Amino acid sequence: MSAADVDVVCREAMMRPVRKMIERLEGVRQRTANAQQARLELEQLKLSQESRVTVADVEASIGCTKTSVRKEDLQRYEVWTAQYGSGMST
Numbered sequence: 328m329s330a331a332d333v334d335v336v337c338r339e340a341m342m343r344p345v346r347k348m349i350e351r352l353e354g355v356r357q358r359t360a361n362a363q364q365a366r367l368e369l370e371q372l373k374l375s376q377e378s379r380v381t382v383a384d385v386e387a388s389i390g391c392t393k394t395s396v397r398k399e400d401l402q403r404y405e406v407w408t409a410q411y412g413s414g415m416s417t
Contacts (some may be wrong), residue, residue, distance in 0.1 A: 339388035340380050361371050396409050 328336075348369075355368045372378055 329396050331396050332392060332396070336388045336392050339392060340355070340384045343384040343387065344378050344380060348378060 351372060352365065352369060355365050359365070
């Protein structure tokens with residue numbers, strides 16, 4: 328994975344709890360037209376474990392993110408590192 332791929336994985340992992348919160352709030356809106364109830368539900372969601380990024384979120388993000396680095400490119404970099412690298416990255 329490249330640094331850009333890691334960035335995509337992190338952003339996707341951060342969005343997973345947000346999507347869960349949106350789904351729950353949509354459900355509240357469908358159940359009730361009471362704005363006060365919706366605000367209360369939002370506050371409860373903010374404090375709940377659901378609003379936090381979990382290891383499962385990160386793992387799911389890794390599973391659905393396609394790497395932008397091809398195997399051939401990695402092999403070229405490994406050859407270059409073996410030939411010219413400082414040895415500190417291995």
